[in-house]
Amino acid sequence: MNHLIKYIVLLFAFVTIISCSKELNVEPTLSISDNVALTSEENIKKILIGAYHSQALEGNHGGYLQIFSDLIGSDNQVSWNGTFYEPREALNKSMLPNNGIIGLMWNSLYESVNQTNLVLDHLSVIKDENEKTRVEGEAKFLRALTYFELLRLFGNDVKAVPLRTTSVKDFSGDLSIKRSTTDEVITLIINDLQKAAGILPKENGFYADKYAALALLARVQLYLGNYKAAGGAAHDVIANSGRALAPNYAAAFNHDVNGSEDIFAVQITSQSGQNVLITFYASEENGGRGGDISINQDYLNIFDDPNDVRSKFYYQNAKGDFLTNKYVSQFGDIPLIRLAEMILIRAECNQRLNTALGASPIDDINSIRIRSSAAVLTTLTLGDIIKERQRELAFEGFAIYDIKRTKSSVASLPFDSPKLVMPIPQSEMNTNKLMEQNDGY
Amino acid sequence: MKQLFLFLLLMLGSISYSLAQKSIKGIVTDPNGQAIIGVNIIADGAPKIGAITDIDGKFNLQLPNKVQSLTFNFLGYETKTINLSDGVDDIKIILEESTKLIDEVMVIGYGSTSKRNLTDNVAKLTSENISNIAVSNFQNTMSGKAAGVRINQTNGKVEGGINVRIRGTSSLSQATEPLYVLDGMPLINQNESSNGAVMNPLLSLSSSEIESIDILKDASSAAIYGARGANGVVLITTKKGKVGKTNVSLNISSGISSPTNVIKVLNAAQYKELFTEAAINSLGEDAGKAEAEGFFDFVSNGTDWRNGAVDTDWGKVAFKDGSQSDMDLSISGGDAKTQYFFGGTLNKTKGIILGNDLQRLSARMNLKHQLSFKISAGMNLGISKTIIDRVANDNEFVTPSSSIEQSPLSPALNEDGTPNPNTLYPNFLLEDRYADFTTNLHRITGKVFAEYNIIQNLKFNSDLGYDLSNQTENQYRGRLTPFMATNGFAYNSNAKSENYIWSNYFTYNKEINKTSLLTVVAGQEFSNSDRIFNSVSGVQFPSDDFKSISSAAEITQGKGSNERYNFLSYFARASFMLQDKYFVKASIRRDGSSRFGANQRYGVFPAMSVGWLVSEESFLKDFNTISLLKVRASYGQLGNSEIGNFASKSLYNGVSYNRGSGIRLTQPGNNDLTWEKSKQLDLGIEFGLFKDRISSELDFYSKRTDGLLFNVPLPGSSGQLGINKNIGEVENKGIELVLNSKNITSKNFEWTTNLNISNNTNKIISLPNNNADIIFFTALYRVGHAAPTFYLPEYAGVDPNNGDALYYTDGKGSETTANYSEVKPVLAGNTQPTWIGGLTNEVSYKGLALSFTFVGEWGASIYNAFGKFTSSNGDFFGNQTVNQLNRWQKVGDITEVPQARLYGGNGNAISTRYLQKADFIRLRNVMLSYDIPSSILGKVKIRNARIYLSGVNLLTFTEYDGFDPESRADANSLGSNYGIDYESAPQAKTTSIGLNINF
Incomplete structure (x- = not known):
């Protein structure tokens, strides 16, 4: 028995010796934690790059935003040949709240909002004043871009989307939030863009610069029907940004670095970004699924000149479907704001206001047409300008918004039909107690 | 480390013992004359005096004169008492191997015990139960053989993941697989597959290396594994050499396989x-x-x-006849000092799916040596290499099983024999022909161990275990594969997981009188796990003749990570048997783990159990009908620490944008995160009738798990999708019945039946966010219901007037509508079965034996998520199942299949239209064997030889219309835990013939 006690004592001695609980502190090597991420200048700037990264994801400007806008805005201009039922719901104007891609878009856009808010809330960490201003400008541009998409997709004249203007870092409480009014969201977008345009540098590589902010402001003001502001901002970009139309129409697309016409483009490489425009518009040889979205005769019928390059800007896949040539480079960048759009905005605003800021509307329109070898116009109506937008900007995510702002209709649905507004995703309805569903869902 | 060596040296001090008046020596052997080492000898009437036999089976005792008899006691043998006669001082004792059910040796954590002493619920399988079954993984061999243990393979791919559920699912979001412990070493069981389909990491282990499997089901048995025991523990013991003549064993088998069922589609x-x-x-x-x-x-x-x-019958293109061949050779034996086992196995499995094959080579050596009377040491080492040719996961177009959706008008091949690229969906044959995906799995499991008998009743064990799992995956997709626009694509990955564990423990055994026994185990354990993962992808290859990543002109992605987790644990267990009939046991373990949040690092896991062997009481002893009656009860607490290595931390990851680096918030943190805690009560009764001709075990259990770890969905508008929280409670309640009957036991003819059946009711008690429902895909977590339950709109059939698909607006009985947006989902069925059972019969006549096992599951439903494509009454051009021909065609037609409308979305939205009962009964395995009589064998120096015919999954009875009621989607992206079938490949049906020879 004495021996037993001896050994038991030894056991305890032994056990206490090797029980250094330091062994239980293991830090991840792949990631960093809050206190590291949000306290250094370097890291805050990198979170901003993270916000650009999220713009290039599929649920964001990686492509679903553009694709869904065009599918909802299409009557019989395009066909959906793919097996995914979510885009087909959009084309059929029969979207459901459990549409997975709509949920993905919502979540992805708000992730982007939080990334930009994280940057804006920690600007004080950045000591260099020039750098701080630049970072603030870019973050505000990205936040405005994101809210504008949320507003257009999920909101109507009155009800917009939840407005978060500060970052969420503690996720342990109740994060329910109600929808803000459309006015509140528009105010934030315009304030952010005006601020960004005021403080961003005139040149900023492939990141957002002053003219990206002005160009987006022009797009927003046009959507709101503030033609004077829209035309003014567009003119500023045309006159001062140093951008020029690409020498030919094809040159405006499928490039790896920004072209002369790009005011802001989402950067895709073989290593980062998700380009689902390629996935759904391109043939298998071009990295797509073979042509899930193809062009129909109804679209080709809007061209008035058979020599118009844009009327032949397609190729055929094995099935004989017409596929757009806008997306044929698998890892090409995604043009988000092109100079051509600014020219179209300036022309439309001048036409509507009967002014000639910068150029007469007909000269602006003809500059676009000449580039594509289309016959010049001698007379011009507002309808001509809207058609010109369709010829020039098709498949770039404008269809439904032009229908809504011009109060026209699609597939016998009036512009204000609730079916043309996306449902709030079921996942958000399930988790956000203050959320209200859109009409008709 | 130094301290331990010092300590071990100290331990080597010798022990002396007391003197007495008369001297007696002897030898203890088994009936074959082989010495038995370590037999406990007790001098009756002198409780302090005793001995254990040495390496030659000998003993030498000094006894007081009053001692009249000696008792010899050794686990697995019948206890024997010898009366001493005057003048005899040299005796020879032969111990008979125990045959009574109740004396069967049960392996428990850090020791073993007999079934008699057991107060826990442990199911035991021996190599006889699991050998010669033609499946490529050992887990499948256990199917249907242990009550309350559900074993399914995800689908019919040879490497398919295995789902083992012991007493239901006690975690809703985290690991639900049991802890596997091989010879004391917790095994790495992490799915490292990178193609999106779950793979079985324990494929590397051959069932022919296994001597026995003990499944710890209740809290009392598993609590010694503390924070890792909540899902039950599977203890695997590998084969060891036995004292005696060298035994050379050779087993060869070869068989053919085919799919159990292929879905019938339109011609x-x-x-x-x-x-x-x-x-x-x-x-x-x-x-x-x-x-x-x-x-x-x-x-x-x-x-x-x-x-x-x-x-084209695409089913015939995608599936083929497979084959399986096994060969294993082992040599084992030993003398009193050294016992050895070594052997190798070869398994070649050609799967039933085109392009899916497996080959495994494994070898094992187990060695034990008795250094001295007090010290023994040894080493176990198993190595294996498995090569698997794989196909895409269930959610990919190019997975073969989904090709049944191709149009029958499409030729599979062009006239020149190349795959036809112009099919509706990408032709999987292009992938089969021009791409490959190979997984190489290397595994080393080993341990060195030493046992030191300090004094007669006290021993010390030190085990150092090591487990290395290295999985490399190589993929090359050539120019002609579907969706290829980058002139080739290659992906290489290497995942290396390494685990070492050092356990040190004392075992103290004390017999008090000869009918009472105290056993105490106490020890400490430290384990460290490291995982290193690297992968690289590249595109732009000079030609398809170059497949190695070095030839890629552009590297598109590289990944590298290094993760670690540690456990530091102390444990103790005491069990006491009083008068051979009253049992009490208590155990405790304290675990600390780096995985838990900073505020919650340590946990204590106690358990307690009691048993009463009523049949030993005098009032039953003379009652011959009842040969055994035992009641037992246990209660304890367990943990589930499989929550990921860094689940508690707020994490920001590196991302890139146009070759610039960025940072992205990827996981919200929670410092209070800890393991999931289970409390389990088990009440059991065991009885035997007519000398154990009929024996039975009946158990009731109730397991409550709280602090469930949830990735609680967050509103997407917060910027994140979920946060890990310990919220929620789930309960599993059930009964398990085991019934064994020796129907006929004559000299030449024997027939035994073993039945096990169990019921499990799973119920959610509480959930996060004030019990708010949680919905994933079609699965609902709701308080008061099983986790998860199908949550679907109820399909109401077809409107006879116009062929529209109808739905109930709010469940059966409510109004019907053709407008899907007016429809509310309702609770529609269980994802897990409520009843599972297994029935095994063994019949033998002279050398001829037949055994067969049926398994069955009842109460679960299965959602055929592919139905919206293949059973959609012609919604899209994908081929349809034949039952779609019953579509509505004219006014007045009464049918369940709506009018065929191309692109019409008529009835193919998510609903109970695609939900079916998954009940099945399956002839899991059948074996017919013949032992060649020794009269023939004697001449060729063969000890015994057996030829056998073995079958797996030969018969299936089910009403499910899909491929297989057991198969579920293997793609993580489809939610495999939610009862979803997605054209998931059927299980293989295998028939093989084999020969087993012992020299």
Whole structure:
């Protein structure tokens, strides 16, 4: 028995010796934690790059935003040949709240909002004043871009989307939030863009610069029907940004670095970004699924000149479907704001206001047409300008918004039909107690 | 480390013992004359005096004169008492191997015990139960053989993941697999597959290396594994050499396999008919016909579809006859000092799916040596290499099983024999021919161990275990594969997980009188796990002749990570048997783990159990009908620490944008995160009747798990999708019945039946966010219901007036509507079965033996998520199951299949239309064997030889219309835990013939 006690004592001695609980502190090597991420200048700037990264994801400007806008805005201009039922719901104007891609878009856009808010809330960490201003400008541009998409997709004249203007870092409480009014969201977008345009540098590589902010402001003001502001901002970009139309129409697309016409483009490489425009518009040889979205005769019928390059800007896949040539480079960048759009905005605003800021509307329109070898116009109506937008900007995510702002209709649905507004995703309805569903869902 | 060596040296001090008056020596052997080492010898009437036999089976005792008898006691043998006669001082004792059920040796954590002493619920399987079954993984061999243990393979791919559920699912979001412990070493069981389909990491282990499997089901048995025991523990003991003549054992078998079932789809004529009709219904007579014919023109790829030139049965293209061959050779034996086992196995499995094969080579050596009377040491080492040719996961177009959706008008191959690229969906044959995906799995499991008998009743064990799992995956996709625009694509990955564990423990055994026994185990354990993962992808290859990543002109992605987790644990267990009939046991373990949040690092896991062997009481002893009656009860607490290595931390990851680096918030943190805690009560009764001719075990259990770890969904508008929280509680309650009957036991003819059946009711007690429902896909977590339950709109059939699909607006009985947006989902069925059972019969006549096992599951439903494509009454041009021919065609038709409408979305939205009962009964395995009589064998120096015929999954009874009621989607992206079938490949049906020879 004495021996037993001896050994038991030894056991305890032994056990206490090797029980250094330091062994239980293991830090991840792949990631960093809050206190590291949000306290250094370097890291805050990198979170901003993270916000650009999220713009290039599929649920964001990686492509679903553009694709869904065009599918909802299409009557019989395009066909959906793919097996995914979510885009087909959009084309059929029969979207459901459990549409997975709509949920993905919502979540992805708000992730982007939080990334930009994280940057804006920690600007004080950045000591260099020039750098701080630049970072603030870019973050505000990205936040405005994101809210504008949320507003257009999920909101109507009155009800917009939840407005978060500060970052969420503690996720342990109740994060329910109600929808803000459309006015509140528009105010934030315009304030952010005006601020960004005021403080961003005139040149900023492939990141957002002053003219990206002005160009987006022009797009927003046009959507709101503030033609004077829209035309003014567009003119500023045309006159001062140093951008020029690409020498030919094809040159405006499928490039790896920004072209002369790009005011802001989402950067895709073989290593980062998700380009689902390629996935759904391109043939298998071009990295797509073979042509899930193809062009129909109804679209080709809007061209008035058979020599118009844009009327032949397609190729055929094995099935004989017409596929757009806008997306044929698998890892090409995604043009988000092109100079051509600014020219179209300036022309439309001048036409509507009967002014000639910068150029007469007909000269602006003809500059676009000449580039594509289309016959010049001698007379011009507002309808001509809207058609010109369709010829020039098709498949770039404008269809439904032009229908809504011009109060026209699609597939016998009036512009204000609730079916043309996306449902709030079921996942958000399930988790956000203050959320209200859109009409008709 | 130094301290331990010092300590071990100290331990080597010798022990002396007391003197007495008379001297007696002897030898203890088994009936074959082999010495038995370590037999406990007790001097009756002198409790302090005793001995254990040495390495030659000998003993030497000094006894007081009053001692009249000695008792010899050794686990696995009948206890024997010898009366001492005057003048005899040298005795020879032969111990008979124990045959009584109750004396069966049960392996428990850090020791073993007999079934008699057991107060826990442990199911034991021996090599006899699991050998010679033609499956490529050992887990499947256990199916249907242990009560309350559900074993399914995810699908029919040879490497398919295995789901083992012991007493239901006690975690809702985290690991639900049991802890596997091989010879004391917790095994790495992490799925390292990188193609999106779950793979079985324990494929590397061959069932022929296994001596026994003990499944710890209740809290009392598993609590010694503390924070890792909540899902039950599977203890695997490998084969060891036995004292005696060298035994050379050779086993060869070879078999063929085929799918248990292939879904029947339309032939070319039916396809044309249905889709022409569907197109006309949607687009009108002329436009519809044009649409359909235009499509037939494309999909037939230039063949004359109008005259039936092509009628491809894609099921026959995707599935093939497989084969299985096994060979294993082992040599074992030993003398009193050294026992050895070594052997190797070879398994070649050709799967039933085109492009899916497996080959495994493994070797094992187990060695034990008795250094001295007090010290023994040894080493176990198992190595294996497994090579698997794999196919894409269930959510990919190019997975073979989904090709049944291709049009039968499409030729599978062109006339020149190359795959036809112009099919409706990408032709998987292009992937099969021009791409490959190979997984190489290397595994080393080993341990060195030493046992030191300090004094007669006290021993010390030190085990150092090591487990290395190295998985490399190499993929190359050539220029002609579907969706290829980068001139080739290659992916290489290497995942290396390494685990070492050092356990040190004392075992103290004390017999008090000869009928009472105290056993105490106490020890400490430290384990460290490291995982290193690297991968690289590249594109742009000079030609398809170059497949190695070095030839890629552009590297598109590289990944590297290094993760670690540690456990530091102390444990103790005491069990006491009083008068051979009252048992009490208590255990405790304290675990600390780096995985838990900073505020919650340590946990204590106690358990307690009691038992009463009523049949030993005098009032039952003379009652011959009842040969055994035992009642037992246990209660304890367990943890589930499989929550990921860094689940508690707020994490920001590196991302990139246009070759610039960025940072992205990827996981919200929670410092209070800790393991999931289970409390389990088990009440059991065991009885035997008519000398154990009939024996039975009946258990009731109730397991409550709280602090469930949830990735609680967050509103997407917060910027994140979920946060890990310990919220929620789930309960599993059930009964388990085991019934064994020796129906006939005559000299030449024996027939035994073993039945086990169990019921499990799973119920959610509480959930995060004030018990708010949690919905994933079609699965609902709701308080008061099983986790998860199907949550679907209820399908109401077809409107006889117009062929519209109808749904109930709010569950059966409510109003019906054709407008899906007016429909509310309702609770629609269980994802897990409520009853599972297994029935094994063994019949033998002389050398001829037949055994067969049926397994069954009842109460679960299965959601065929692929139905919206293949059973959608011609919604899209994908081929349809034959039952779609019963579509509505004219006013008044009564059918469940709506009118065929191309692109019409008529009835293919998510609903109970695609939900079915998953009940099945399956002949899991059957074995017919013949032992060649020794009269023939004697001449060729063969000890015994057996030829056998073995079958797996030969019969299936089910009403499920999909491939297989056991198969579920293997793609993580599809939610495999939610009862989803997604054209998931059927299980293999295998018949093999084999020969087993012992020299």
